Amino acid sequence: MSSLVGSDSSELGRGGRLPRSARRKQLLAAAQQVFVANGYHAAAMDDIAERAGVSKPVLYQHFPGKMELYLALLDTQAEMLGAAVNQALAATDDNRARIHGVLTAYFEFVDRSDEDGAFRLIFETDLGNDPAVRERVEAVAQKTMQAVADTVAGDTGLDRAQAELLSTALTGAAQVAARWWLAEDRPISQEDAVRLMESLLWRGISNFPRQGEPGH
Amino acid sequence: MSSLVGSDSSELGRGGRLPRSARRKQLLAAAQQVFVANGYHAAAMDDIAERAGVSKPVLYQHFPGKMELYLALLDTQAEMLGAAVNQALAATDDNRARIHGVLTAYFEFVDRSDEDGAFRLIFETDLGNDPAVRERVEAVAQKTMQAVADTVAGDTGLDRAQAELLSTALTGAAQVAARWWLAEDRPISQEDAVRLMESLLWRGISNFPRQGEPGH
DNA sequence: GACCGCGTGGAGGTCAAGATCGGCGTGCTG
DNA sequence: CAGCACGCCGATCTTGACCTCCACGCGGTC
Known part of the structure; x- marks a missing residue:
């Protein structure tokens, strides 16, 4: 049931843990995709986290908030x-x-x-x-x-x-x-x-x- | 305590009941002020109703929704x-x-x-x-x-x-x-x-x- | 002058979305 | 091999905004 790595184009670099720097860049990339596609308001932090293949707490460990x-x-x-x-x-x-x-x-x-x-x-x-x-x-x-x-x-x-x-x-x-x-x-x-x-x-x-x- | 008519510039035409047409125009005016001042998202229906000096139900009796x-x-x-x-x-x-x-x-x-x-x-x-x-x-x-x-x-x-x-x-x-x-x-x-x-x-x-x- | 209907008001429900807390697994170090 | 630290996750809280329910008061009518 739990596939190891999502090779879907919709998910970026799903898989093991990353060094902070790399994770941050990946989160920024995911966020940009979601913000561009939906605009700021319609973009949900859940979507960004899911897009990056991580959970929301990780996102908030790298950025204080959506803004x-x-x-x-x-x-x-x-x-x-x-x-x-x-x-x-x-x-x-x-x-x-x-x-x-x-x-x-x-x-x-x-x-x-x-x-x-x-x-x-x-x-x-x-x-x-x-x-x-x-x-x-x-x-x-x-x-x-x-x-x-x-x-x-x-x-x-x-x-x-x-x-x-x-x-x-x-x-x-x-x-x-x-x-x-x-x-x-x-x-x-x-x-x-x-x-x-x-x-x-x-x-x-x-x-x-x-x-x-x-x-x- | 309850002043009859709000002569405040912040409230439009507070006071008695109005014919539907006039009420509608007044609601539109109030909505325009709030939308322009705050943008769509930050504008609250409560603010629009208050601005017009009516309660929310009347607002919803004239328009199905915010959009x-x-x-x-x-x-x-x-x-x-x-x-x-x-x-x-x-x-x-x-x-x-x-x-x-x-x-x-x-x-x-x-x-x-x-x-x-x-x-x-x-x-x-x-x-x-x-x-x-x-x-x-x-x-x-x-x-x-x-x-x-x-x-x-x-x-x-x-x-x-x-x-x-x-x-x-x-x-x-x-x-x-x-x-x-x-x-x-x-x-x-x-x-x-x-x-x-x-x-x-x-x-x-x-x-x-x-x-x-x-x-x- | 009494009655009835309609428009009004305040208080509340629902839900989506931003933000957060305890537990788990993994890899490094002595 | 044992301890430790770190990154990660599921589940939850809270806020705020859109959207409706029960009591009140004013205007027309017999």
Whole structure:
């Protein structure tokens, strides 16, 4: 009756005891699968434990609670996305190349995390109301937007608020487009998608009409 | 001890009995306040009933459950936004004017619903996982995107998938920008915001380089 | 002026899900 | 070989939120 090892794809590494570090990583992987599949609220700690092939007490010996578990995953993904975008912005001084890089970063992020759907933790969380989560999610978008706004403000002469509005639109467009592209199962190649978006955004923002320079 | 009518701003229309229609509208208003303030999950039926100054049974005599109550509100708001966008698209044949109209529709929607924050029901719901909710929310964006994609495909010669990608980016940019603008407490006037966004999007999409016309 | 029905209110049931306690087996160490 | 420590599990508690039952009071009618 009691089979030794569940070779089911639904269970990860069932079997004997593991060192804490390995067990922790395994629990994080299981939790990510469940959170991504069901969202935070519908995800049950029982499901996560079962998914990992352990019992609930073990789960609580590694994480104080559901929220901390979620935040650990969220931080990891936010770090990844933030680093990728940052690198794309710092890699060059050519603004068109920057747009290309940031777009690629977004598309790569949703594409790479398609296997596990990790991007949903950031872009489609059902915890937008929780302050801790909200802060972390907005921090990524804000940091990117601010960096873009610096360049936009310098190049267009727009004041800060105006530059931030356009920067929000640009980064938001990239994010929404990448999500749509993945949700539609990549109807076109990633290269084509990035090229199209790059063309759209670059035509929009480059040589943006200087305005609002008072007097002079 | 028992004050007759709660003139508190926290309670709506406490006092005697109301005709069903009026009571229903009042319950919807109370529910909207609570849902917007706390999100779906954190909102308690007790809070909604208390907010409306009635007891829970009456709430359940008007709505079968929490979900139906939420969906009623969601449908109303989705209808409003969809109608506004539709009207903006149908009002003219000039595509730049269409962009202006749609942008205005989005900004008006978040602005007008700032008093009660109704736009959060659509744009920041914490029920993105529930099929019924997801379907309704996506339907609005999808319909808009499809309408825009029709025009984009016709004007640029792009194939359907490419046109839809760009249309998603355009409508997504409008939505994200409007939400940012409100979240930042309207740092610039609505007219300026719409003008800036219109300039950005129109420069991006107008005279988009024709490509992908095979052979011929 | 008395009666009857309907809408209202407070108190309670049910259940799901997060969080926890004593016992067991296994592998290392002297 | 014996003791020990550690990781693990089954079973349970508790909280909180959705959802109904018995008493009360107001409006229409003869």
